[in-house]
Amino acid sequence: MSEQELMPIEQLLPNNLFILPVTGNPVFPGLFTPLMITDNQDVDIVNQAIKHGGYLGLLLVRDELEQEEYTKDNLYTVGTVAKIVKKIKLPDGGISIFISTLKRFETKQYYPSGPYLVAEVSYLEDIEDEPEELRAWTRLLLTEMKQLTKNNQLFSEEMRLNMVNIDHPGKLADFISSILNVERKEQQGILETLVVRKRIEKVLVFIKNEQNIALVQEKIQARVNQKIEKNQREYFLREELKSIQAELGMTTNPKVELINRLKNKFKGLPLPQEAEETVSREMARLEAMDPSSPEYSISRTYLEIISDLPWKEPKSENFSIESARKILEHDHYGLKEVKDRILEFLAVRKKKKDTKGSIICLVGPPGVGKTSVGISIARALKKQYFRFSVGGMNDESEIKGHRRTYIGAMPGKIIQGLRITKTKNPVFLIDEIDKMGVSYQGDPASALLEVLDPEQNTTFRDNYLDLPFDASEILFICTANTLETIPRPLLDRMEIIELSGYTSDEKLAIGKKYLVPKSLEKHGLTKAEIKYSPAILRKIADEYAREAGVRNFEKSLHKINRKVALMIEENPDTKLPVVIDNENLELFLGQPVFVEDEILKADKPGMAIGLAWTSMGGDTLIIEAQNVPGKGDLKLTGQLGDVMQESVNIAYTWIKAHAKEHKIDKSWFENNSIHLHVPEGATPKDGPSAGVTMTVALYSLVTNQIIKENLAMTGELSLKGKVMPIGGLKEKVLAARRNKIDTILIPQFNKRDLDKLDATVKEGITFHLVGNIEEVLTHAFPKDNERVAMEPIEQPGINTSELASISAAVAKAVGEVLRER
Numbered sequence: 001m002s003e004q005e006l007m008p009i010e011q012l013l014p015n016n017l018f019i020l021p022v023t024g025n026p027v028f029p030g031l032f033t034p035l036m037i038t039d040n041q042d043v044d045i046v047n048q049a050i051k052h053g054g055y056l057g058l059l060l061v062r063d064e065l066e067q068e069e070y071t072k073d074n075l076y077t078v079g080t081v082a083k084i085v086k087k088i089k090l091p092d093g094g095i096s097i098f099i100s101t102l103k104r105f106e107t108k109q110y111y112p113s114g115p116y117l118v119a120e121v122s123y124l125e126d127i128e129d130e131p132e133e134l135r136a137w138t139r140l141l142l143t144e145m146k147q148l149t150k151n152n153q154l155f156s157e158e159m160r161l162n163m164v165n166i167d168h169p170g171k172l173a174d175f176i177s178s179i180l181n182v183e184r185k186e187q188q189g190i191l192e193t194l195v196v197r198k199r200i201e202k203v204l205v206f207i208k209n210e211q212n213i214a215l216v217q218e219k220i221q222a223r224v225n226q227k228i229e230k231n232q233r234e235y236f237l238r239e240e241l242k243s244i245q246a247e248l249g250m251t252t253n254p255k256v257e258l259i260n261r262l263k264n265k266f267k268g269l270p271l272p273q274e275a276e277e278t279v280s281r282e283m284a285r286l287e288a289m290d291p292s293s294p295e296y297s298i299s300r301t302y303l304e305i306i307s308d309l310p311w312k313e314p315k316s317e318n319f320s321i322e323s324a325r326k327i328l329e330h331d332h333y334g335l336k337e338v339k340d341r342i343l344e345f346l347a348v349r350k351k352k353k354d355t356k357g358s359i360i361c362l363v364g365p366p367g368v369g370k371t372s373v374g375i376s377i378a379r380a381l382k383k384q385y386f387r388f389s390v391g392g393m394n395d396e397s398e399i400k401g402h403r404r405t406y407i408g409a410m411p412g413k414i415i416q417g418l419r420i421t422k423t424k425n426p427v428f429l430i431d432e433i434d435k436m437g438v439s440y441q442g443d444p445a446s447a448l449l450e451v452l453d454p455e456q457n458t459t460f461r462d463n464y465l466d467l468p469f470d471a472s473e474i475l476f477i478c479t480a481n482t483l484e485t486i487p488r489p490l491l492d493r494m495e496i497i498e499l500s501g502y503t504s505d506e507k508l509a510i511g512k513k514y515l516v517p518k519s520l521e522k523h524g525l526t527k528a529e530i531k532y533s534p535a536i537l538r539k540i541a542d543e544y545a546r547e548a549g550v551r552n553f554e555k556s557l558h559k560i561n562r563k564v565a566l567m568i569e570e571n572p573d574t575k576l577p578v579v580i581d582n583e584n585l586e587l588f589l590g591q592p593v594f595v596e597d598e599i600l601k602a603d604k605p606g607m608a609i610g611l612a613w614t615s616m617g618g619d620t621l622i623i624e625a626q627n628v629p630g631k632g633d634l635k636l637t638g639q640l641g642d643v644m645q646e647s648v649n650i651a652y653t654w655i656k657a658h659a660k661e662h663k664i665d666k667s668w669f670e671n672n673s674i675h676l677h678v679p680e681g682a683t684p685k686d687g688p689s690a691g692v693t694m695t696v697a698l699y700s701l702v703t704n705q706i707i708k709e710n711l712a713m714t715g716e717l718s719l720k721g722k723v724m725p726i727g728g729l730k731e732k733v734l735a736a737r738r739n740k741i742d743t744i745l746i747p748q749f750n751k752r753d754l755d756k757l758d759a760t761v762k763e764g765i766t767f768h769l770v771g772n773i774e775e776v777l778t779h780a781f782p783k784d785n786e787r788v789a790m791e792p793i794e795q796p797g798i799n800t801s802e803l804a805s806i807s808a809a810v811a812k813a814v815g816e817v818l819r820e821r
């Protein structure tokens with residue numbers, strides 16, 4: 001057949017086509033592609049089409065439906081006619097056909113009858129107007145597409161070649177839109193665009209989109225590559241470093257490194273022989289061990305700790321008394337006696353050039369500056385200090401460490417402190433030495449004794465270390481609130497320095513000079529922002545912090561400063577300085593804790609005010625006695641300890657024994673029983689120093705007199721009426737001042753203590769030294785005491801002399817109350 005005889009394809013295309021609904025994307029003309037058909041109905045359509053010439057009309061479905069037959073209404077009207085070239089049967093009953101898509105068509109009408117969709121169609125031609133312009137569009141399309149294929153691996157070289165070979169611009173646009181990732185509706189739109197220029201225009205928009213996506217993709221890829229490259233680079237560098245180190249003989253094995261480091265550390269240490277032997281044995285073990293075994297890390301920690309300890313002899317102490325005095329003066333107000341004692345101690349230390357075996361114990365109520373004096377001593381000596389508290393400690397191993405056989409064993413506080421301070425002669429501040437406990441885990445007090453005792457501490461042996469270490473050059477400073485609970489052997493080895501509470505004036509001065517500036521700095525405030533007047537400081541001390549020390553005073557200042565800081569931050573317009581005055585003080589601190597009404601008053605017969613001394617400082621204590629009809633029994637309440645109960649009995653016996661001299665009717669005791677109570681009922685109290693007070697309370701009851709106003713007393717009473725000495729005089733006097741007491745009766749024996757008191761402590765108070773209970777009674781019930789003139793209570797057959805003897809017995813009991821509440 002000659003070329004002229006070839007028939008154009010259009011003429012071969014039938015007017016009627018079997019229609020195959022296509023899901024997914026439309027199929028464009030000009031492709032040679034396989035098609036999988038699994039649906040039975042579709043397989044039938046294909047078979048029919050093959051039977052009738054092999055042409056198939058492919059129409060995109062408008063909406064994809066699940067398991068439904070498509071009707072003509074759900075099909076687009078423009079589609080592509082395809083020639084079936086080959087059919088392959090698949091094992092599952094479906095078929096695969098190869099088709100060559102030829103031309104666009106449009107359905108004109110469907111034939112109604114028959115099981116298959118058959119439509120009459122007309123074929124559509126591409127419209128190629130304005131050839132020049134079209135050529136330009138085509139070139140642009142090619143250029144853009146080439147650009148895209150360069151950046152995107154998805155478009156293969158083969159595709160590029162394909163594009164170049166396509167001769168018609170319309171076909172080119174069709175080919176490109178078939179491979180672009182475009183929405184099905186948009187693709188159908190392109191299929192339906194017959195004007196080629198417009199078709200290319202639409203395709204170009206999609207290419208642009210693709211290009212943008214490709215750019216982002218490229219950036220992401222570059223970033224990923226960069227990361228991978230960096231990791232690889234590091235890996236190579238590290239490998240290179242390793243080989244360089246190996247070449248230079250530098251090891252990178254951590255175990256070898258550790259052993260070298262430890263050996264270097266031990267080389268310069270003057271270890272005693274036992275330690276030397278242990279270390280070389282342990283080093284040999286470590287070298288033989290596998291680093292992953294648990295034993296390895298135990299051994300390693302042990303050796304590290306030994307190597308960190310200060311084995312070298314320290315430099316000799318280098319401080320001058322002058323600068324020590326300056327530091328002590330700078331850090332604390334008052335405390336003259338304490339500072340003198342410390343300076344004496346330091347002078348002896350300097351003179352003797354022997355620093356061994358020094359233990360200071362600072363005793364006093366909370367917040368009087370024991371810990372901070374301890375820190376000042378360390379500063380004065382220019383020494384490192386290590387502080388720890390033994391309050392509540394009941395496990396010996398906290399001081400002496402655990403044996404190394406325990407999992408997680410650690411050295412005790414002493415070795416830990418030496419390791420931290422890195423010196424053999426640091427200052428150790430041991431707080432709350434009076435509050436150590438004892439348990440089945442051992443007695444920390446005896447462990448502490450072993451450390452503190454100059455006889456033993458040259459070879460102090462910690463359980464963990466299991467080596468002797470000379471701890472004798474440590475300066476120990478202990479603090480305690482009371483001496484009574486400190487074990488005697490420990491106490492004997494310490495130099496006791498007592499710090500007593502502060503007077504109101506002292507508190508004011510400490511507040512002004514130390515606490516206010518310290519608290520301002522702590523809260524980031526300046527003097528220009530907040531102002532405290534002396535009057536307001538005194539009010540805070542008296543009404544919110546009436547205690548022996550200044551801890552609550554300091555806390556109250558912190559509280560105010562916190563609130564003022566918040567106020568200034570919240571309202572930048574706050575008028576500065578914020579002046580703390582009577583009005584805003586309650587706003588900051590709430591209601592005063594101590595008010596005038598709380599001041600104790602003995603304003604009825606049977607009441608007397610005593611003075612107590614506790615670990616919290618001094619306190620006033622009221623004793624109340626009340627008679628009820630009975631047979632002379634004595635009932636005691638208020639959690640009184642044994643010694644205190646004995647004091648009451650002594651007081652009672654004394655009053656009964658001396659009833660006659662005091663004109664007390666004997667029958668009073670036959671008709672009355674006495675109930676004696678010491679508030680606060682829930683607080684246990686003990687001690688003999690309330691003896692005198694109890695006697696006076698009972699005497700007051702029995703003789704129906706009220707004691708002199710604002711009078712307080714302290715003293716132990718003997719059975720024969722002697723007033724015995726008491727302790728804690730200064731604390732007691734300070735407590736009395738706080739309670740507006742103006743007359744105090746104290747034992748004759750305490751004259752020495754009275755003489756030692758500062759004039760400021762004694763100011764405004766009359767002291768009477770009393771040797772026996774008769775003198776006490778003379779002062780408590782003076783002849784001119786208006787309060788004595790009371791209506792006598794109806795008491796049949798009262799014997800005042802008996803009453804006097806009760807009073808004596810009670811006085812004895814009162815004695816102790818006042819010591820420990």
Ligand SMILES: Nc1ncnc2c1ncn2[C@@H]1O[C@H](COP(=O)(O)OP(=O)(O)OP(=O)(O)O)[C@@H](O)[C@H]1O
Pocket residue numbers: 331332333334335364365366367368369370371372373431479480481510514515549550551554
């Ligand atoms: N005389 C003083 N001069 C200046 N500041 C003082 C004085 N006394 C106490 N302070 C200050 O009071 C605060 C409380 O003191 P510190 O903690 O030393 O009390 P403490 O006696 O050790 O109490 P505790 O028994 O409860 O441990 C500290 O901020 C301290 O600086």
